[in-house]
Amino acid sequence: MPRLVLFAIDLVAVCLLVFGLYFPRHRRRDLVVAYLGVNVGVLAVAGSLSASTVGAGLGLGLFGVLSIIRLRSTELDQHEVAYYFSALALGILGPLGGGSAWLAPGMMALILAVMYLGDHPRLFRGYRRQVLVLDSAITDEVALVAKLEQLLGARVHAVSVERVDLVSETTAVEVRYSRRAGAAPAATAGRPAATAGAQR
Template sequence: MPRLALFALDLAAVSVLVFGLYFPRHRRRDLVVAYLGVNVGVLAVAGSLSSSTVGAGLGLGLFGVLSIIRLRSTELDQHEVAYYFSALALGILGPLSGGPIWLAPSLMGLVLVVMYLGDHPRLFQSYQRQVLVLDNAVIDRVALIAQLERILGARVHKATVERIDLVNETTVVEVRYSYSQKARLLESANR
């Protein structure tokens, strides 16, 4: 497949990733620019390295350094990290001209399909995660779980206490929970 066609395919794939999957689902505008910039930057570097005598190992090392710097510069959720590495992968696959003609397009398609399915809003829609600040200091774990289930109206799967303040009578807890089918129907009916 001609290199320009692969570059165009990469741009189409990253557009689907960013404008078709990420932004409609998460609405974080600042990361749209980051994903596009990372993809095009990696595409440009990988394209120039693939036609030079510099080894691909050096190029991959540069991408690793780039990703470490980017991931340490701001706090990203895990799904945003997945989109970030998907944009990187698409940029690396863009200049991939060795091998069968179908390889790079198929791998790009695989990345997009996995991101579409893995981040689909209906997948695990009843499972939630929140950090709550309770207005009392709860030390007893059983009492904490009971209070959280009462407040949330859901089944608590995991509660991780982040801080207990005995002076101000507060508890900060990260909660992973799920609603039953009945609770989800009631919630959607109230909207």
């Protein structure tokens, strides 16, 4: 398959990834620019330098170096990391896909399909993660889980205590839970602090 056709397929694929999947689901504009820039940048560099003798090494080198630079710049949520690596992989597959005529397009389609299904809003939609600050110091894990379930109106699956302050009588926890059908959180059971964001 001609390389220009592969380049065009990559551009269509990254547009589907960014504008068809990521932005409608997460609405973070700055990462739209990052994903497009990473993809097109890798596509341009790999397309210019790719040769049969350095193709595989070049792809792995670009993948490693760019991921270190990007992941050290700002903190990303895990789903944003997945989109980042998907955009990077699409950019590498364009010029370095090699093999049969449909190998690279097939791998691109596989990436899009996995991201569509793995980040689908209906997948584990009842599961959440939050960081909470409770207005009491609780050192007993059973009592802590019971208080969190009362506060959230949910079933708590995992709790990680980040800080217990016996002076100010507060407990900071990271909790992973799933909402019970028809349950509403009890507003008076504690006071939630800044949340780390809900994750499906």
